[in-house]
Amino acid sequence: MDLPGASYFYTLAQIGITFSGFAALLMGLRQMRGAAMSKFQLWVTRAYVQSGLVTAMNAMLSPLLFGLGLSVEQTWQATSTYVALQSFILLAMVPRQWREATTRPLDLRVRVQIGLGVLINLLLLFNAAGWPYPPSAGVVMFAVSWNLFAFFAQFARSIDFFFNEAEQDG
Numbered sequence: 001m002d003l004p005g006a007s008y009f010y011t012l013a014q015i016g017i018t019f020s021g022f023a024a025l026l027m028g029l030r031q032m033r034g035a036a037m038s039k040f041q042l043w044v045t046r047a048y049v050q051s052g053l054v055t056a057m058n059a060m061l062s063p064l065l066f067g068l069g070l071s072v073e074q075t076w077q078a079t080s081t082y083v084a085l086q087s088f089i090l091l092a093m094v095p096r097q098w099r100e101a102t103t104r105p106l107d108l109r110v111r112v113q114i115g116l117g118v119l120i121n122l123l124l125l126f127n128a129a130g131w132p133y134p135p136s137a138g139v140v141m142f143a144v145s146w147n148l149f150a151f152f153a154q155f156a157r158s159i160d161f162f163f164n165e166a167e168q169d170g
Helices: 007-033 038-069 072-101 108-129 135-162
Strands: none
Touching: 007 038, 007 135, 038 072, 038 135, 072 108, 072 135, 108 135
């Protein structure tokens, strides 16, 4: 028996890896044009690459745990717990990383993304606890997808500044 939703997770992993590669390629194209990247642009690029890799890792976790013999319910509980805790750590690091990379105030869109990320990861913890409903794949799929979708939106918003020739702080 296969884990319910496994093909969705594999697809997310593939998209995450592709997104990471595309973000790295974008950085390379800019540098090939002879334009140096600011500290902020380097941090943003690293965040995009990291988000794709984290998405891929999180997407492959539940099929791996199920393959190692956990029951379906235990798989959703363990995956929910891991993804939520790891995501809380990464979300908590963003304001400090932003301040280290730029003097600009934290953008509203980034604050909104952090706030929504916290809420979604609280849902994962509820999923892990089996409250108010038994642990399910849908919450895990939503949370792992959210990471990728949120970075797609951020990427679309910031694509222009990667090709702006002026050195800028972001």
